[in-house]
Amino acid sequence: MKKMQHNPKNKIVISAKNIYKSYKTKNKKIEILNDASIEFETGKLYAIMGHSGSGKSTFINTIGLIDTFDNGSLELCRKKIAHYDDDKLSKIRMENIGFVFQDFKLDNNLNARDNVIFPMLINKQIPKKERKNIANELLEKMDLSNRADHYINELSGGEQQRVAIARALANNPQIILADEPTGNLDKKMEESIFKFLKQLTKGEDGKCIIVVSHSGEIKKYADVVYTIEDGKIIGDNCED
Amino acid sequence: MIIVKISDCISFSLKTSKRNKHYKYTLLVFSLCTFLFMFGLTFRDNFVSYINNTITQNIGFRSLLVSPNLESEDYGLSKIKNIQHVVDVYSSNYDFASVLSDFKSEKYDGYIDLNYGSYATLPKNIIGESFDENDREVAICPINFYPSSEAVSLGLDENKILNGYDLLGKKFEITYYSYTFNGVKAVEDKAYTKKFTIIGLYNNEEVMTANNVCYVPADDIKEINNVGTLDDPENATVYGFVVVVDSKNNVSNVANELEKLGFMQPTVKNELDTSLVNTILLTCNILITIIMFGIIILSMFYIKKNIINNTQKIGLMMASGFTKKDIKKYYFIDNLIFSLLAFIVGFIVFLTIYILLKATLLHSLIYSGFIIKIFIIDILFTFFVIVIISSIISIYHISKITNKSIITLTGGDNYDS
Numbered sequence: 001m002k003k004m005q006h007n008p009k010n011k012i013v014i015s016a017k018n019i020y021k022s023y024k025t026k027n028k029k030i031e032i033l034n035d036a037s038i039e040f041e042t043g044k045l046y047a048i049m050g051h052s053g054s055g056k057s058t059f060i061n062t063i064g065l066i067d068t069f070d071n072g073s074l075e076l077c078r079k080k081i082a083h084y085d086d087d088k089l090s091k092i093r094m095e096n097i098g099f100v101f102q103d104f105k106l107d108n109n110l111n112a113r114d115n116v117i118f119p120m121l122i123n124k125q126i127p128k129k130e131r132k133n134i135a136n137e138l139l140e141k142m143d144l145s146n147r148a149d150h151y152i153n154e155l156s157g158g159e160q161q162r163v164a165i166a167r168a169l170a171n172n173p174q175i176i177l178a179d180e181p182t183g184n185l186d187k188k189m190e191e192s193i194f195k196f197l198k199q200l201t202k203g204e205d206g207k208c209i210i211v212v213s214h215s216g217e218i219k220k221y222a223d224v225v226y227t228i229e230d231g232k233i234i235g236d237n238c239e240d
Numbered sequence: 241m242i243i244v245k246i247s248d249c250i251s252f253s254l255k256t257s258k259r260n261k262h263y264k265y266t267l268l269v270f271s272l273c274t275f276l277f278m279f280g281l282t283f284r285d286n287f288v289s290y291i292n293n294t295i296t297q298n299i300g301f302r303s304l305l306v307s308p309n310l311e312s313e314d315y316g317l318s319k320i321k322n323i324q325h326v327v328d329v330y331s332s333n334y335d336f337a338s339v340l341s342d343f344k345s346e347k348y349d350g351y352i353d354l355n356y357g358s359y360a361t362l363p364k365n366i367i368g369e370s371f372d373e374n375d376r377e378v379a380i381c382p383i384n385f386y387p388s389s390e391a392v393s394l395g396l397d398e399n400k401i402l403n404g405y406d407l408l409g410k411k412f413e414i415t416y417y418s419y420t421f422n423g424v425k426a427v428e429d430k431a432y433t434k435k436f437t438i439i440g441l442y443n444n445e446e447v448m449t450a451n452n453v454c455y456v457p458a459d460d461i462k463e464i465n466n467v468g469t470l471d472d473p474e475n476a477t478v479y480g481f482v483v484v485v486d487s488k489n490n491v492s493n494v495a496n497e498l499e500k501l502g503f504m505q506p507t508v509k510n511e512l513d514t515s516l517v518n519t520i521l522l523t524c525n526i527l528i529t530i531i532m533f534g535i536i537i538l539s540m541f542y543i544k545k546n547i548i549n550n551t552q553k554i555g556l557m558m559a560s561g562f563t564k565k566d567i568k569k570y571y572f573i574d575n576l577i578f579s580l581l582a583f584i585v586g587f588i589v590f591l592t593i594y595i596l597l598k599a600t601l602l603h604s605l606i607y608s609g610f611i612i613k614i615f616i617i618d619i620l621f622t623f624f625v626i627v628i629i630s631s632i633i634s635i636y637h638i639s640k641i642t643n644k645s646i647i648t649l650t651g652g653d654n655y656d657s
């Protein structure tokens with residue numbers, strides 16, 4: 001395992017220790033995560049790989065607080081997640097996590113800007129007047145300034161995913177969780193999405209980006225690559 | 241914890257609906273339901289109110305016809321007068337007379353009815369002057385006067401209606417005939433004329449009489465009808481009495497009383513065909529109920545579908561940090577806006593058609609005493625069914641939103657919305 005250099009400007013935002021997670025079906029118990037421990041920090045792009053059914057989505061849902069775990073400890077932005085009620089978990093998600101999905105999950109009846117504004121409706125920190133400006137800035141960051149007024153079906157797949165990334169950034173979270181963000185896109189678009197995601201790790205406010213992907217392409221962009229195997233998370237050598 | 245603001249819910253709900261074709265079609269269906277429901281209620285209530293007005297306002301529904309009691313000196317007249325609730329009794333010989341008037345022209349056939357006018361039978365609100373039993377040759381005619389036998393038909397030609405105010409103080413002449421029996425049938429013998437001065441006006445809609453009915457003193461009718469009969473006027477047979485009762489509710493009491501006093505089979509002068517009325521009302525009520533249940537079932541389906549179709553969006557909202565209460569609030573408002581829009585659109589369509597119908601087809605009915613109006617209670621009831629009931633249904637479905645929708649978000653399943 002390659003030693004990771006620690007950049008003092010980077011903060012650890014996710015710290016998972018000895019996580020156990022299983023699904024119970026009618027007659028058997030499927031162990032998905034088995035004593036998984038891992039840390040993620042800002043300013044880095046992480047790739048999570050593994051064969052189908054290995055538990056990548058389960059893992060990302062668990063650290064994204066949209067699924068529960070059986071045992072272990074999880075810290076998000078220095079907050080220990082334990083027995084929190086739904087409202088508190090919602091607040092943590094709103095403040096700290098942005099999700100990007102394979103099939104974008106955009107609202108076809110709203111234009112690009114309104115899709116980005118939508119998560120801001122629950123952010124008291126953002127005044128109503130500011131929403132539009134913030135959305136415009138985020139779309140500009142994703143190189144979509146001239147697409148803000150377009151409806152979703154008027155955009156290409158790559159553009160749609162960039163709108164979804166802008167939406168994930170709406171409430172300025174430190175963590176972006178992307179489960180197969182390029183699964184529905186062709187190779188060219190995939191590259192551009194990875195570039196945009198990589199871009200987000202740069203600068204003062206560099207994010208912690210965690211990308212689940214089947215594609216070997218991600219290795220070119222990732223700072224760290226993990227593989228999930230038999231319920232464990234294994235660090236890979238990462239040749240840039 | 242609820243963070244999302246009502247104004248934001250409204251604005252995003254409207255934004256999403258603007259481009260949603262499915263939403264628009266469903267809205268159309270619900271608007272149509274609102275329209276039909278409102279239409280059914282309004283038809284029924286106007287019908288009921290017409291029937292009630294007819295019964296309460298037209299004196300014929302509280303007038304009894306009885307045969308004279310031949311054993312009594314005065315045919316029983318004084319006995320009848322003493323019955324409680326009886327306000328007037330008169331011989332049916334001078335109940336009314338149908339005569340030809342000099343209003344006859346190209347427009348009208350000139351036939352008018354002269355009704356027996358007394359303190360008990362005259363309409364309450366008379367413009368100008370009234371008369372009492374000592375007066376002769378005076379008449380109280382309709383404000384909207386239509387001196388033709390056509391007046392009894394529904395749907396009068398509005399342009400032909402005479403303005404009563406122009407006639408006030410003027411005289412009109414009537415012609416009536418005596419008859420002889422030529423061995424086969426009665427034939428007109430001599431023509432007589434008589435002049436009446438119009439001293440007062442009444443609104444025939446209020447008392448549900450036709451537009452060609454004038455009230456005149458009893459003696460004038462008596463004179464006309466005596467000339468018209470073949471019998472010797474001095475010994476004219478009393479064919480019967482008209483007994484005017486103070487209200488519709490007391491009619492059966494008075495009828496019982498009359499029977500006790502030995503008058504045979506008193507009958508109410510005007511009776512409604514209750515079986516027809518009941519059939520119409522039953523049909524209306526069945527249709528209204530069907531529409532109502534239709535609306536409720538449709539709302540149940542629509543709202544359920546709206547929630548299910550939006551499972552992905554609900555999951556996304558949860559992932560973005562909306563609390564369950566935020567989401568419930570959002571979808572409650574979303575459904576409320578939908579039903580409010582359906583109500584408003586449906587009501588506007590109803591109102592437009594109502595106004596159009598009233599101005600065209602139904603316009604002439606107004607002169608036949610058919611007062612058409614919209615009942616506030618119907619609006620409220622429609623609002624209740626369309627908006628309140630569907631809100632209750634939406635609360636039920638929304639309460640079933642759980643964390644499950646969030647789990648369906650990831651995993652790489654391709655989802656087409």
Ligand SMILES: Nc1ncnc2c1ncn2[C@@H]1O[C@H](COP(=O)(O)OP(=O)(O)OP(=O)(O)O)[C@@H](O)[C@H]1O
Nearest residue numbers: 023024032051052053054055056057058059651652
């Ligand atoms: N709700 C559930 N109940 C029972 N089993 C589940 C549930 N969700 C996932 N699983 C099982 O857990 C295992 C891991 O699923 P997961 O979706 O995390 O895999 P993945 O690595 O994301 O796969 P893919 O690459 O195909 O997306 C699979 O065997 C799956 O069948």
Ligand SMILES: [Mg+2]
Nearest residue numbers: 056057651652
């Ligand atoms: Mg997966």
